[in-house]
Amino acid sequence: MDIPESRRARTVVPLRRTDAAEMAPTAETFAALQTAFDHLNTHLFGGDLPNALVTLTRRGRSPGCFRAGSFERADGVVADEITMTPARFRDRPPAEPLAQLAHDMVHLWQRAFGTPGRGGYHNREWAAKMVSIGLQPTATSEPGGKATGERMGQMLIPGGAFADAVAALLDMGFTIPWAAREKALPRAGEGADDDEPAVPKSGRWFKYVCPACGAIARAKHGASLVCGDDYVVMDMEP
Ligand SMILES: [Zn+2]
Ligand SMILES: [Zn+2]
Structure with missing residues (x-):
């Protein structure tokens, strides 16, 4: 029987006894994501954005997702959520997941300071803010794609603020240390169409x-x- 690639058992690497002492996957992952959020917040948003709760998902095919007010602390304080896709941390330049994080931070910026589109629609204000931070929105994830729409990818604007901010972050040795092991996703797959x-x-x-x-x-x-x-x-x- 022909088993689809995605259903085949993946190679399971045995855990070494020493691994337990050497690794802290949760702390390492979320420390890196907080570092990235803080860095982009400082360099692209003047440090004005409130923190979001960054979550990870292995479900769905979208590279990222923003949800307004989807977490609440016991004392009633509400936080927005940015969901990242850890399969997309693998085998691609860190600028790609960081661009997706910045994309979702623009949704957060709109919620705090602007006028979000209905149902998460990427409206003209969102698109203009993306360009202002050095990311060109594109519905096709290729040059010349529409700058507004339901599902949007983005391209780095050479010499723009995002490119500078990411270069500075990488110069400091930043990495996202853990990536989900699963079937390879298309490299250019920021948009829905190439998935x-x-x-x-x-x-x-x-x-x-x-x-x-x-x-x-x-x-x-x-x-x-x-x-x-x-x-x-x-x-x-x-
Ligand atoms: Zn629902
Ligand atoms: Zn979006």
Whole structure:
């Protein structure tokens, strides 16, 4: 039987006894993400952004996700959430996940200081702020793509503030130390379009999942579904 690549057992590397003393994956990961957030906040947003809670997901196909006010501390303080995809920390320049983090920080900036689009729509204000911090929004993840839309990728503007900020961060030896081990994702896959599975698409039903509440729906390939509870675009799963 032909087992799809994604279902095959992955190579399991045995843990050495010494590993326990040498590694702190949770602390190392979130220290790096906080460092990146602080650095981008200082250099691109004047240090004005409130901290968000950065979460990681292995589900869904979108490279990142911003949710307004989705966490609350026991004393009632509310925080926004930025979800990152650790499979995308692997085998690609750190500037790519950092650009996605900056993308979601622009959503946070809009919530604090601007006018967010409905349902997470990337509106003109969002696009203008992206350009001002040195990232060119593009719906196709390629040059010349539309600068507004439901799902957006971005390209680094050479000589822009983001490029400078990331260069300075990398000069300090910054890395995101841990990446999810799983099947390779397309390298240029910041947009939805290049994530499509290599199977016939017509006539098949695909599973869509709300990244916020996990609600499931089924629809044809390429459908654009929005969760009625969360007003976010649902992710198509392979
Ligand atoms: Zn976005
Ligand atoms: Zn939902």
